[in-house]
Amino acid sequence: MRITDIAVTPVAFRDPPLLNSVGVHEPWALRTIVEVHTDEGISGLGETYGDIGHLDRVRGAAPGLVGLDVHDLNGLRARVADALGGVAGSDRHGLTGPLTAESTVDRVFASFEVATWDIRGKALGRPVSDLLGGAVRDTVPYSAYLFYKWAGHPGDEPDAFGEALDPAGIVAQAEALIDAHGFGSIKLKGGVLEPRQEVEAVLALREAFPDHPLRLDPNAAWTPATSLEVAAALDGVVEYLEDPAPGIDGMAEVAAGAPMPLATNMCVIAFEHLAPAVARGAVQVVLSDHHYWGGLSRSKELAAICRTFGIGLSMHSNSHLGISLAAMTHLAAATPNLNYACDTHYPWNAADDVITTPFTFVDGAVRVPTAPGLGVELDRDALARAAEAYRACGLVQRDDTGYMQQHEPSYERKRPRW
Numbered sequence: 498m499r500i501t502d503i504a505v506t507p508v509a510f511r512d513p514p515l516l517n518s519v520g521v522h523e524p525w526a527l528r529t530i531v532e533v534h535t536d537e538g539i540s541g542l543g544e545t546y547g548d549i550g551h552l553d554r555v556r557g558a559a560p561g562l563v564g565l566d567v568h569d570l571n572g573l574r575a576r577v578a579d580a581l582g583g584v585a586g587s588d589r590h591g592l593t594g595p596l597t598a599e600s601t602v603d604r605v606f607a608s609f610e611v612a613t614w615d616i617r618g619k620a621l622g623r624p625v626s627d628l629l630g631g632a633v634r635d636t637v638p639y640s641a642y643l644f645y646k647w648a649g650h651p652g653d654e655p656d657a658f659g660e661a662l663d664p665a666g667i668v669a670q671a672e673a674l675i676d677a678h679g680f681g682s683i684k685l686k687g688g689v690l691e692p693r694q695e696v697e698a699v700l701a702l703r704e705a706f707p708d709h710p711l712r713l714d715p716n717a718a719w720t721p722a723t724s725l726e727v728a729a730a731l732d733g734v735v736e737y738l739e740d741p742a743p744g745i746d747g748m749a750e751v752a753a754g755a756p757m758p759l760a761t762n763m764c765v766i767a768f769e770h771l772a773p774a775v776a777r778g779a780v781q782v783v784l785s786d787h788h789y790w791g792g793l794s795r796s797k798e799l800a801a802i803c804r805t806f807g808i809g810l811s812m813h814s815n816s817h818l819g820i821s822l823a824a825m826t827h828l829a830a831a832t833p834n835l836n837y838a839c840d841t842h843y844p845w846n847a848a849d850d851v852i853t854t855p856f857t858f859v860d861g862a863v864r865v866p867t868a869p870g871l872g873v874e875l876d877r878d879a880l881a882r883a884a885e886a887y888r889a890c891g892l893v894q895r896d897d898t899g900y901m902q903q904h905e906p907s908y909e910r911k912r913p914r915w
């Protein structure tokens with residue numbers, strides 16, 4: 498079954514003003530939808546980042562894959578590597594760690610790799626989770642992903658989610674998300690306010706939701722010393738602390754004194770980071786993400802490495818649509834040692850999805866699709882609208898810092914900030 502053509506479509510969808518350690522989300526989030534077509538008339542879908550550097554790399558690699566057998570994942574990755582020529586990309590927005598030449602290949606390869614699983618599943622009449630080894634769960638739990646946020650984008654009416662800039666606002670946001678979707682665990686995106694205020698918000702969540710596992714993720718906004726103070730204040734309160742301090746060295750220093758596990762999607766984001774992180778005892782949980790770990794099969798390799806070294810596995814998310822959620826859900830279903838609820842931004846963005854039947858959460862979980870392949874279908878009208886939104890929105894690169902500076906000119910990106 499050979500690849501005959503690949504369509505690469507950048508899209509934009511509405512995003513609320515969510516705050517993080519580098520600024521605030523712009524009104525539009527960007528993604529790229531990949532459709533791989535074959536000579537047997539079966540097509541597969543992938544979804545990946547939308548930033549222009551990455552989009553250009555995906556567009557540059559796609560023509561070289563025509564003619565390849567969809568089963569030849571090694572050949573596919575080698576062709577992507579050839580097309581990229583050993584150049585390392587950059588996330589520029591600063592919310593993931595440093596990219597290497599190898600991890601840049603994995604990011605580009607992943608978008609095509611997922612589409613080939615969709616194709617193989619459709620050809621066999623089996624869901625992707627079956628091809629990945631079989632689902633060990635029928636539903637995949639996700640966590641309520643809370644953000645400090647403005648009431649609305651400057652100049653716009655307040656959005657449906659409203660303002661959340663203090664503990665009461667954060668608790669109200671958690672109540673709204675849990676009422677709507679039934680989430681059984683909670684993650685707060687931190688790195689926005691003074692650490693003391695974020696600790697208060699987590700303690701308020703603990704009081705309001707005594708039984709929900711909690712997590713706090715400041716995206717490396719704190720020094721190791723500050724991280725240790727927060728860790729002491731949240732002893733027994735959070736199930737893990739995510740990326741408190743920058744780098745493997747910073748995380749190792751915190752891990753040596755923190756009472757809870759440390760998780761990361763910033764200092765271990767490529768296979769070459771695993772050995773030094775393990776040697777230093779820097780992280781106890783890795784947040785996997787097939788979009789940058791090289792797709793579904795390499796994410797299973799990551800899972801095996803984590804299992805070998807007794808490292809926990811959770812799942813990271815950025816702003817995304819339903820094709821990504823389908824792939825995340827199949828992977829999570831077929832990964833026995835994924836032992837935490839996964840992250841997802843989906844509730845913030847689902848209204849603009851480009852699939853015919855957007856996902857819903859029941860008791861905080863997504864039912865693993867049982868239809869062949871990823872089990873999702875493109876809504877061509879919605880895709881056309883999202884592609885038009887991309888052309889019209891004027892954004893080609895996520896820039897949370899720049900958007901923040903338009904509204905707060907003295908704002909600076911600093912890491913660590915506290």
Ligand SMILES: O=C([O-])[C@@H](O)[C@@H](O)[C@H](O)[C@@H](O)C(=O)[O-]
Pocket residue numbers: 515516517592593686714716762813814815816840
């Ligand atoms: O969208 C955001 O603001 C998040 O901070 C995201 O970009 C991070 O990559 C992510 O959610 C995380 O867990 O670090």
Ligand SMILES: [Mg+2]
Pocket residue numbers: 714716739740761762763813
């Ligand atoms: Mg994180």
